[in-house]
Amino acid sequence: MGTWGVGSFDNDTAADFADALDETAAGERESLIRSALERAADPADQLDAADAERATAAAALVVAQHPDGEPTCSNYGPSEPMPEIFADLRVLAIDALDQVIAQSSELAELWDEAPNGPKWRQDIALLRAILDPPIPPQEEALFEIWRSRRQAAGGN
Secondary structure, three states: OOEOOOOOOOEHHHHHHHHHHHHOOHHHHHHHHHHHHHHHHOOOOOEOHHHHHHHHHHHHHHHHOOOOOOOOOOOOOOOOOOOOOOHHHHHHHHHHHHHHOOOOEHHHHHHHOOOOHHHHHHHHHHHHHHHOOOOOHHHHHHHHHHHHHHHHOOOO
């Protein structure tokens, strides 16, 4: 496992995913994020480690746009601005994260054998907790006002 930390982008697969996002046209980035989440959210027999790592990185990008989320600050995350994340991706990210830590996840199995496994699970649980429950509609409207002001001021 080409992993150097427990962070969402602290592995080769997620760093490659971030590079792919940076190299993709802005209008197509949301599709890459959605695809990564959909592959992991599908309750297949076994979720391979690479799909789980991409889904975790994609979920971190969804969390970064949540009012309670924090920006992805990893040196290995995307450097290009991410598209506005649609509300349905929050639910999809929750489903994907549930599969990432499920018994049928190769990545969870690998982390359960690692000394930092409990910290990794804690970080996944934090991402999931931020997304669940989804933002109520009135808070969503306030968040959109905040986001537009932030973008007008030159923030991501």
